[in-house]
Amino acid sequence: MCHPLRRPYLRVMLTKDARLLPHTACWFGVLSLLAVLCFHFPELLTSQEFRPVYTSGFARGLLLVGIIGAFVIGTLAVLAGQRRPIAFTGVVAATVAVLLGGSSIPLGEIEPTPWSLGVDWFILSLVFSALVFIPLERYLAHRPHPVLRRGWRTDVCYFFLSHVLVQLILIVVTTSTTTVAAAIAVDPVKELVVGLPLWLQVLLAVFVADLAQAVLHRAYHRVTSLWRFHAVHHSSRDLDWLAGSRVHLAETVLTRSIVLLPLMVLGFSTPAMNAYVIIVGLQAVVAHANIGVRFGWLEYLVVLPRYHHWHHARHVDYWDRNYAIHLPVVDMLMGSFKLPRDGSWPEEYGVLRLETVPEGIVEQHLMPFRGDRGYERHVA
Known part of the structure; x- marks a missing residue:
């Protein structure tokens, strides 16, 4: 008997783009790991100008959602047989994030530094831009193309570079x-x-x-x-x-x-x-x-x-x-x-x-x- 998640129509229900589910799990995991590192090294990895925009409670909540999302979506992708290595990468990254303290890492006073990287700016910008624009472009596109269209990896690298070096x-x-x-x-x-x-x-x-x-x-x-x-x-x-x-x-x-x-x-x-x-x-x-x-x-x-x-x-x-x-x-x-x-x-x-x-x-x-x-x- 065919496993329920392997039935073609259920796989289509999970995602219209077979690459989207495992890549989403991967990004949830990687971003969660980066967020945990921001909690461990806030002076080095968070932007001094951007810190006042959000609270540590908000960041912890978002981190928890990312970790849970990586485990849940990654598991679904693995069971559905969709690019398992990529989905598994997200699960592993989320596991490492949990082992490093997850959303319960204590955070003391952040000392001012002459310069720092904007990893926090990158994470929040990517997450909320994707949440707003991916659905809009999915349903209001003038020329439909996959979310993971050609060249997306290059553009994510540019997005990362411009935000981290802000x-x-x-x-x-x-x-x-x-x-x-x-x-x-x-x-x-x-x-x-x-x-x-x-x-x-x-x-x-x-x-x-x-x-x-x-x-x-x-x-x-x-x-x-x-x-x-x-x-x-x-x-x-x-x-x-x-x-x-x-x-x-x-x-x-x-x-x-x-x-x-x-x-x-x-x-x-x-x-x-x-x-x-x-x-x-x-x-x-x-x-x-x-x-x-x-x-x-x-x-x-x-x-x-x-x-x-x-x-x-x-x-x-x-x-x-x-x-x-x-x-x-x-x-x-x-x-x-x-x-x-x-x-x-x-x-x-x-x-x-x-x-x-x-x-x-x-x-x-x-x-x-x-x-x-x-x-x-x-x-x-």
């Missing part, structure tokens, strides 16, 4: 802009800006930052040496909430420095700057999301998925269009606005010459320094 990136960006901003800032202008109502400061900050980013973005496309870095971001062949993380670290530092500079020169208040950081983080994810909803006139007011997807289109007519990340009016002012009125979406994404971008995060980080060449293992 404080280091912030230090480099702040250091590179503070001195310049202090030298060219005009005090009367700063006093005028900081005296504006907070809501107006936020709107103005979004516009100024978007204009600075769009000008630099155009340079990325038109200057060959800069394009080699930016081509990494455009190499994604499928767009979703995770694809926006594929950005070369050098581009991340340069873009954030150029965007931060005018905001510091004009003297926006700290609350306004913090609000902008939240907005840009959310909109960058939404703009790349695989959400095929028509937003009507809003698409001409705010950058939404269809607008930015056309910027990523593997189409020569859109290679030099739609640079804004917040406001389409910025592209209208720059003469780079282009959006089909018929509501259509791109048929294909990626760089025009696919063979010029290799696969994998290491090769892609080395690519800009190797000149214009082709690769045997490329993103096609």
